[in-house]
Amino acid sequence: MSNEISIEQLLRWRAARAEAEAPPAPRAARLLELARPWWETWPERFQRLVERLGSIQIAYGHAMAEPVEARRSGYPVPTLIVRRAEELETSVCVLYLGVRDGRLRLRFQLEKAIAHMPDTVEATFVAQGFTRPLFSASAVLSVDNEYRIDCELPEKLARDWKELKVTDRMPFRLILRSDKEGP
Amino acid sequence: MDDIETLMERAASLEVSGAAARKAGEETAADGFFRGALEFAVKAVDQSAAGGSLHVRLNVLRATARLSLDCGEVVEARRLIDEASDIEGFRDQRDEWAELRDPSSWPDGWLIAAVRRDPPDASALDALVDRYWKTLFGRCLLLTAHHEKANDLAQDAWYRVLRARHALKPGGNFPAYLTTVATNLWRDTQRFARRAGPMAEHRMSSLDAPVLGDEGETIVLADGLPDLNSRDSDEQKLLAIDIDRALEGLEPRLRDVLLARFITGESAAEIGRRYGRTEQTVTGWIREAIRQMKLHLEEPAQVAGGGELV
Numbered sequence: 001m002s003n004e005i006s007i008e009q010l011l012r013w014r015a016a017r018a019e020a021e022a023p024p025a026p027r028a029a030r031l032l033e034l035a036r037p038w039w040e041t042w043p044e045r046f047q048r049l050v051e052r053l054g055s056i057q058i059a060y061g062h063a064m065a066e067p068v069e070a071r072r073s074g075y076p077v078p079t080l081i082v083r084r085a086e087e088l089e090t091s092v093c094v095l096y097l098g099v100r101d102g103r104l105r106l107r108f109q110l111e112k113a114i115a116h117m118p119d120t121v122e123a124t125f126v127a128q129g130f131t132r133p134l135f136s137a138s139a140v141l142s143v144d145n146e147y148r149i150d151c152e153l154p155e156k157l158a159r160d161w162k163e164l165k166v167t168d169r170m171p172f173r174l175i176l177r178s179d180k181e182g183p
Numbered sequence: 184m185d186d187i188e189t190l191m192e193r194a195a196s197l198e199v200s201g202a203a204a205r206k207a208g209e210e211t212a213a214d215g216f217f218r219g220a221l222e223f224a225v226k227a228v229d230q231s232a233a234g235g236s237l238h239v240r241l242n243v244l245r246a247t248a249r250l251s252l253d254c255g256e257v258v259e260a261r262r263l264i265d266e267a268s269d270i271e272g273f274r275d276q277r278d279e280w281a282e283l284r285d286p287s288s289w290p291d292g293w294l295i296a297a298v299r300r301d302p303p304d305a306s307a308l309d310a311l312v313d314r315y316w317k318t319l320f321g322r323c324l325l326l327t328a329h330h331e332k333a334n335d336l337a338q339d340a341w342y343r344v345l346r347a348r349h350a351l352k353p354g355g356n357f358p359a360y361l362t363t364v365a366t367n368l369w370r371d372t373q374r375f376a377r378r379a380g381p382m383a384e385h386r387m388s389s390l391d392a393p394v395l396g397d398e399g400e401t402i403v404l405a406d407g408l409p410d411l412n413s414r415d416s417d418e419q420k421l422l423a424i425d426i427d428r429a430l431e432g433l434e435p436r437l438r439d440v441l442l443a444r445f446i447t448g449e450s451a452a453e454i455g456r457r458y459g460r461t462e463q464t465v466t467g468w469i470r471e472a473i474r475q476m477k478l479h480l481e482e483p484a485q486v487a488g489g490g491e492l493v
Contacts, residue, residue, distance in 0.1 A: 007441075007445065007473050007476055007477070008445040010426055010476075010480075011325070011426070011441070011442065011445045011446055012445065012446065014325060014423060014426045014427070015321045015322070015325060015446050016321070017419070017423055018320065018321035018322075018324035018325055018333075019317040019318060019320065019321035020317075021320075021324065021330070022316060022317040022320035022321065023320070023334055025309075025312045025313050025316035025317075026312065026316075026338055026341065027309060027312075028303075028305040028306070028308035028309040028312065029305060031308065031312065031338075031341050031342065031345055032303065032305065032308065032345065034338075034342050034345075035341075035342050035345035035346050035348075037346075102350075119371075119372075120371065136346075138343070140371045151347070152347055152350040154349070154350075155211065
């Protein structure tokens with residue numbers, strides 16, 4: 001009897017065994033609770049943060065009035081970094097922005113280095129004058145110390161942002177928070 | 184006023200267009216067609232209540248319940264099923280109705296249509312999670328080689344899918360999408376882990392060059408490893424551990440590529456498109472991954488006094 005085994009057979013065998021080792025599937029109610037947007041879970045906090053985000057725009061008014069040629073990239077985007085014990089006002093510099101096939105690809109860097117930034121943050125996009133966010137997406141820190149976002153956009157935004165260039169004034173502000181942080 | 188037959192013909196025509204649009208990934212158009220079809224069908228239901236045979240009424244209710252599920256309108260589908268259950272003749276068709284009532288027997292498209300709605304239908308989500316949980320966990324375990332990390336990764340993948348559930352495509356390949364989300368999440372964590380470390384990008388780039396050799400994609404192993412069909416559970420456990428360690432020893436990209444090739448069944452060209460590399464480069468990665476797996480797997484075999492891998 002031959003016991004010759006190929007790598008493919010080994011992997012398939014291991015995969016079948018791994019499937020058999022699976023713990024019970026999580027229930028829908030728990031998953032939906034986990035996936036509930038943070039601004040729905042803590043609406044009052046979200047409103048307060050939006051108000052604060054609006055005030056950053058005033059603080060950065062001078063920088064935003066600079067001619068675009070004078071900067072290495074586009075307008076600074078007012079940003080709030082939300083941590084468990086603190087909220088930091090800052091801005092990010094958008095290095096790349098592309099919308100294609102309904103997907104947003106965005107790279108940005110914090111204007112000032114901030115210690116202990118997590119490798120993944122949830123970036124909540126908020127438009128000026130709106131009390132609800134546009135959407136949120138995970139931003140992952142890259143080897144170049146840039147955060148990168150690659151996500152599907154709501155259809156309307158995909159249309160509206162299709163022509164947006166990195167040197168344009170961004171139609172959003174950002175709230176960055178650790179991926180699974182509580183209130 | 185249109186008769187029942189005309190209304191149902193219009194509904195059927197729109198349903199065909201909806202199915203075609205869904206298959207093509209044009210979900211907005213598909214949704215419009217299915218909703219149009221549902222409107223005609225609901226009118227037909229109203230007319231069938233006013234008169235006509237019970238048999239026709241049952242057929243109209245069933246077709247309308249199916250259209251409701253195409254639109255993700257689970258509550259409406261259940262209402263129609265309940266309405267039908269009071270009609271004489273329902274029992275003769277109970278198998279067909281049971282399928283409509285039970286989310287675990289729905290196709291992915293219906294489940295996804297129900298999950299992407301606001302609020303999502305929990306029973307449809309449960310059915311969808313149950314359907315793919317084991318496969319997803321299995322893939323996560325092969326990626327992480329760690330039971331708890333695999334569980335976290337699988338849950339995280341679902342969390343991400345649900346966060347973007349409005350964009351889910353009922354006509355798409357959902358299990359492939361789910362696997363891709365999990366793999367991307369895992370790759371992101373690996374990418375971060377190797378920042379400025381010994382696995383930095385510039386070192387990985389040495390793998391970009393195709394590895395030329397005599398080996399094909401499948402290397403035959405002989406003697407050294409236990410029989411996969413062995414009844415000895417300890418032996419099987421040890422083999423699983425050896426495979427996990429061998430996978431763990433691979434650089435993340437090689438691990439991903441190997442699993443994509445042999446577990447998902449992606450071709451080198453398809454993997455290449457994902458990585459933005461040529462088919463030849465990916466073939467080189469696969470050969471390199473196989474070579475390293477072989478080396479890892481030879482060690483325990485030799486320690487145990489088994490034969491060598493060939």
